[in-house]
């Protein structure tokens with residue numbers, strides 16, 4: 001619940017204003033009824049005066065004006081709290097441990113965040129704020145005015161409250177299981193939707209869509225069935241209250257008929273005040289039910305908000321990587337019980353160009369993720385310019401290391417943003433670099449040139465264009481360590497050679513570590529390390545390895561077939 005406290009703190013001014021206007025409205029709601037009773041009775045007694053009517057008018061106008069001004073904090077909080085929870089989710093993603101991030105699925109995650117943000121808003125705004133600023137004050141003020149008019153009716157109302165609470169708790173148990181079912185099915189439904197969208201081509205080619213749609217429809221039917229059931233139970237609360245109020249109103253009329261001393265004004269006021277005493281209780285009950293259901297939803301969201309953060313992003317020694325030396329000693333790493341890096345020892349000197357090769361699954365990408373501090377090593381040591389990686393502040397490290405990932409190296413933004421991020425750079429220089437990356441033609445044909453949005457994961461670009469766009473970034477980062485994970489795998493040989501010539505010229509004095517499957521792309525690297533089962537089994541220059549390296553020549557000949 002610490003996130004809820006944080007959100008309350010962030011909105012404290014609007015909350016204070018909202019509570020104050022709420023208390024005033026609750027008072028005026030009941031006071032105007034009491035005052036109306038006075039007017040009716042004074043009319044009846046022929047003692048009415050103009051002053052009394054004018055004061056009543058002022059009370060009414062104040063009431064309606066307050067209701068209008070109340071909208072300001074209300075709308076601010078209603079929309080703000082919901083969006084604050086979403087911002088918290090994004091803040092979480094910015095700090096989440098990489099290993100935890102890997103276990104999340106986009107479809108289920110986005111639905112969980114949507115449901116969670118709504119539930120969080122429900123807890124803070126719809127429940128706690130309504131209870132404190134509206135329901136409790138309205139109930140207390142109406143009971144106070146009823147008690148002043150007739151104590152006997154007050155006892156009857158209090159007895160009715162007990163009945164209401166018992167009914168609510170019986171129905172609540174039923175609602176829990178329905179809500180859980182709805183949440184699971186909503187997450188599944190979104191999972192199918194996002195999966196269908198992301199994997200459109202794969203699913204279409206493998207004729208999988210009918211199967212996916214069938215599963216989504218099944219979830220949809222379950223959601224509708226459960227939601228209808230839940231709504232019927234919710235509405236039952238209101239019906240029960242309405243019947244209870246009807247009984248009380250008839251009771252008041254019978255009581256007034258039997259007891260001739262009760263005035264017309266008092267009878268009318270009592271009927272209105274009973275309504276005022278019960279409506280909040282009905283709302284309170286429904287809100288309590290909703291609050292408990294929201295809490296169940298919020299718990300799922302809280303699990304995401306409480307996921308382990310990578311403390312190293314903020315803590316640790318801030319570094320400037322001035323050399324780019326890397327020392328890896330006795331490094332071990334395992335995923336669950338699967339050993340992936342096995343007692344690795346590597347020395348990489350400033351400015352060296354290192355290529356990692358090896359069969360698929362041999363641990364190359366895992367080593368890169370360890371070097372980037374995304375994965376945390378169990379044993380051994382990684383030193384960058386003499387500093388132990390686990391003691392380094394990662395945010396400072398990331399300002400000194402360039403990384404081009406294997407998966408999607410670009411993001412959903414403009415061409416410019418993908419190259420320079422949020423720096424201000426000269427357009428002419430950007431065009432110059434695009435030319436070097438053989439992208440100038442493609443970009444000039446785009447609707448808005450370098451300001452064209454490239455879509456999710458660079459959807460409007462070819463695989464090779466995406467990779468060249470990512471490489472263009474290197475000109476604007478100027479870091480002493482550059483790590484590339486299959487950064488040119490989608491390029492044809494000729495383009496790759498031309499592009500890499502430019503890249504390697506730029507990086508001539510930088511430390512470069514590159515994973516490559518196409519072995520011809522690393523002929524000029526200073527050293528090639530051959531990976532097998534999380535170990536380096538051979539290393540040397542391209543020619544040395546081709547001559548003496550068993551694994552390497554095997555890899556090379558297979559790749560040439």
Ligand SMILES: Nc1ncnc2c1ncn2[C@@H]1O[C@H](COP(=O)(O)OP(=O)(O)OP(=O)(O)O)[C@@H](O)[C@H]1O
Pocket residue numbers: 102335336338340358359360361362363364365366367
């Ligand atoms: N999050 C994970 N959980 C469990 N095992 C994983 C995880 N990520 C990778 N692995 C496993 O670790 C091993 C090494 O994976 P890694 O991605 O480092 O291989 P690689 O050499 O880079 O392969 P490729 O050349 O195919 O990219 C593989 O067997 C893989 O299945």
